[in-house]
Amino acid sequence: MKNFITTYCHISGDTCSLNGKVLATLDTSSEDGWLKQLYRYSRQTYPKFYKMDMLSQIGYLASGFIKSNHVTELSEYADDEIALVFANRFSSAESDIRFQKSYQEQKAPSPAMFVYTLPNIVMGEIAIANKWYGENMFAVLPKFDADWYVNYSQILLQADAKAVLGGWINISEEKPEAFVFLVEAAESGVEFSTDNLHSLSGID
Amino acid sequence: MIYIGAEEIISPLGTNAEVNFSALKADVSGISLMPGAGFNHTDLHLAKIKDLDPAQSFEKLIVTIMNSLSERIDNSIIRSDRTLVILSSTKGGLYDDIQDPFRAVNEILISGFQLAHVPVVISNACISGVLAINTAGNMIKAGLYEHVIVIGCDVVTDFVVYGFQSLFAISNQPCMPFDQNRTGVTLGEACSAVLVSNTTSVFKQKPYSLLTGTSANDANHISGPSRTGEGLYRSVKRTLEKNAVQAEEIDFISAHGTGTLYNDEMESIAMDRLGLTAVPLNSFKGYFGHTLGAAGVLETAVCLQMMRHSTLIKSRGFTDPGTSVPLHIVTETKSAPLKTILKTASGFGGGNASLLIRE
Amino acid sequence: MDSLKEDLKKQIIAQLNLEDVQVEDIDDEALLFDADGLGLDSIDALELIVLLEKYYSIQVTKPEEGKEAFRSINSMAEYIRKRKAESVL
Missing domain, CATH: 3.40.47.10 (Thiolase/Chalcone synthase)
Known part of the structure; x- marks a missing residue:
């Protein structure tokens, strides 16, 4: 069976959409920040969410939206059959700067900030939240590279993975640019190719 | 069959693989007490490369190891479009550019070594290196490339030292893995490279x-x-x-x-x-x-x-x-x-x- | 009301980003690291050490020392008073 992109989610600085349809937009009158608004919208209860850095919050939210709108339960896959393939441009820079401030300005290095100064932590959070024991890969690439995702995902899908949750989560000047997608053998969806992935991503 | 070899090492123990191995055989450690290196100027043990100027140290180590690796292989493959470079690192050039820690190294590698492809940085915390070598092998098996140069590098910075201190994870002595009296890690810096390839003839010394x-x-x-x-x-x-x-x-x-x-x-x-x-x-x-x-x-x-x-x-x-x-x-x-x-x-x-x- | 405990609760909520928790929700005796209490984890424990240093200038050099002290709001308040008393001549 061929591999298809069956569900995908975008989160920008003011809009969250699933499969191209808008789920939520930024409420500028709210006291809550944008990601907290999305957390409320998602109706999930996961107090750890507030401790996460932005990268992890976005990964957690996007994977949650994909899961809840998937045609079948993702739990039908064995606990190690969903691989995570994530990438971005700036690694964990946003958290790195925050941690650096904790020791340079507040004179107290924060352990809770330090543990988020690695880009792969977002995959750890998704794995923990879902009890997924599969393969993880985080790459830092100068720009969104559909070839990388397709090539590496195909390697995993030809080995033990049955599905790949891919993600590009970049944070630039505290604004997110996120595209998270699920690839699996399916009857329908968007065929998993470099061109299709690039055009769905909406990223230049 | 996938081959691995042409290993090269720059560490506190020396600037090539052979010197490093001789030091290991002689039971020499690269760890030493660094006065005032910790947060609030506490003394702690680190494995630091001697005389390494912190400015651009990440990029310099990688350029140096690319040069010495090229002596160990058929260096015409470096520019080939059948060759990929994978970097394995957690913090890259954070010391010089916290906003964009891998930009400088990519630019230097592409222009200095005329690489056909932009290097891929694999950043998965402490498993990055093993994951990078596996990825190299898998990409060659899939026919995407014939040769992959894998370089692992991280340098010791205040950032990482203070972070591990905040976790109370730093050993008060040189680390003692698996020992009853172990109390934590000792941080170190190093740069190491291997070539992964589907061809034995590109290695000057026997590959495995x-x-x-x-x-x-x-x-x-x-x-x-x-x-x-x-x-x-x-x-x-x-x-x-x-x-x-x-x-x-x-x-x-x-x-x-x-x-x-x-x-x-x-x-x-x-x-x-x-x-x-x-x-x-x-x-x-x-x-x-x-x-x-x-x-x-x-x-x-x-x-x-x-x-x-x-x-x-x-x-x-x-x-x-x-x-x-x-x-x-x-x-x-x-x-x-x-x-x-x-x-x-x-x-x-x-x-x-x-x-x-x-x- | 004990203002030290009140302050502590506010500081804990801020330091640990417990956004959906209010001061009134934290019982003085509730076990902070218990799932039925605040459900804190090992990183939170280290962050509480930072909190003690930041607000009370109390240095905890061994995390084990914190373990007993961080059982509940009551034990934290007691620990702070004890350490403060020790530092007075």
């Missing part, structure tokens, strides 16, 4: 076989190891199965062995579940410290040197068994035939990875 392995997440905690060793167990189990290698065939295990209470304990539990407690095992962290994103490449490179010299290197810093399941820790450096080696790594984010190299 790379049997690529798998990774698995613990799904347990972002900064603490699983108490049951679940991810490490799953990763190694599948790595052995997919390569049809039996536990009895493994001559040596290069473990992660950071020297923290929980990591080393977790590894012993996983090894027990895998039936591997009788296999000679060590941690190289007592010589190099924990070099984070460089560790997996560095320790695989040392394994290749061990195979070339048919020598088992003892686990430095280990005296008294300190894990609930006893392991066969190498306590004496000695000659031994080494045909099959298992390399493992575990790290923040719950990652675990493993690979095999074979004569």
Whole structure:
């Protein structure tokens, strides 16, 4: 069976959409920040969410939206059959700067900030939240590279993975640019190719 | 068949693989007490490369190792469009550019070595190196490239030192992996490289076989190891199965062995579940410290040197068994035939990875 | 009301980003690291050490020392008073 992109989610600085349809937009009158608004919208209860850095919050939210709108339960896959393939441009820079401030300005290095100064932590959070024991890969690439995702995902899908949750989560000047997608053998969806992935991503 | 070789190492112990290996054989450690290096000017042990100017040190180390690697291979492949460079690092050039820590190195590599492809940076905490080598092998198997140069590098910065201090994870002595009295990690810096290829003729010295392995997440905690060793167990189990290698065939295990209470304990539990407690095992962290994103490449490179010299290197810093399941820790450096080696790594984010190299 | 405990609760909520928790929700005796209490984890424990240094200039050099002290709001308040008393000539 061929591999298809069956569900995908975008989160920008003011809009969250699933499969191209808008789920939520930024409420500028709210006291809550944008990601907290999305957390409320998602109706999930996961107090750890507030401790996460932005990268992890976005990964957690996007994977949650994909899961809840998937045609079948993702739990039908064995606990190690969903691989995570994530990438971005700036690694964990946003958290790195925050941690650096904790020791340079507040004179107290924060352990809770330090543990988020690695880009792969977002995959750890998704794995923990879902009890997924599969393969993880985080790459830092100068720009969104559909070839990388397709090539590496195909390697995993030809080995033990049955599905790949891919993600590009970049944070630039505290604004997110996120595209998270699920690839699996399916009857329908968007065929998993470099061109299709690039055009769905909406990223230049 | 996938080959691995042309290993190169720059560390506090020396600037090439052979010098580093001689130092290991002579039981020399790169760790020393650095006065005032900690937060609030506390003294702590680090494995720092001597006379390394912090400005652009990450980029300089990588350029230096590319140059020395090119002496060990048919260097015409570096520019080939059938060649990819993979960098394995946690923090890259953070010291110079915290906003965009890998931009400088990519630019320098592409222009300085006329690479056909933009390097791929793999940043998966402490499993980055093992994951990078596995990725190299898998991409070659899939026919995407013929050769992949894998470089692991991380430098010691205040950022990382203060972070590990805030976690109370730094040892008050040079780290003592698997020992009863271990109290934490000693941080180190290093740059190491290997070539992974489908062709033996591109290596000047004999290469070994790379049997690529798998990774698995613990799904347990972002900064603490699983108490049951679940991810490490799953990763190694599948790595052995997919390569049809039996536990009895493994001559040596290069473990992660950071020297923290929980990591080393977790590894012993996983090894027990895998039936591997009788296999000679060590941690190289007592010589190099924990070099984070460089560790997996560095320790695989040392394994290749061990195979070339048919020598088992003892686990430095280990005296008294300190894990609930006893392991066969190498306590004496000695000659031994080494045909099959298992390399493992575990790290923040719950990652675990493993690979095999074979004569 | 004990103002030290009140302050502590506010500081804990801020330091640990417990956004959906109010001061009134934290019982003085509730076990902070218990799932039925605040459900804190090992990183939170280290962050509480930072909190003690930041607000009370109390240095905890061994995390084990914190373990007993961080059982509940009551035990934390007691620990702070004890350490403060020790530092007075």
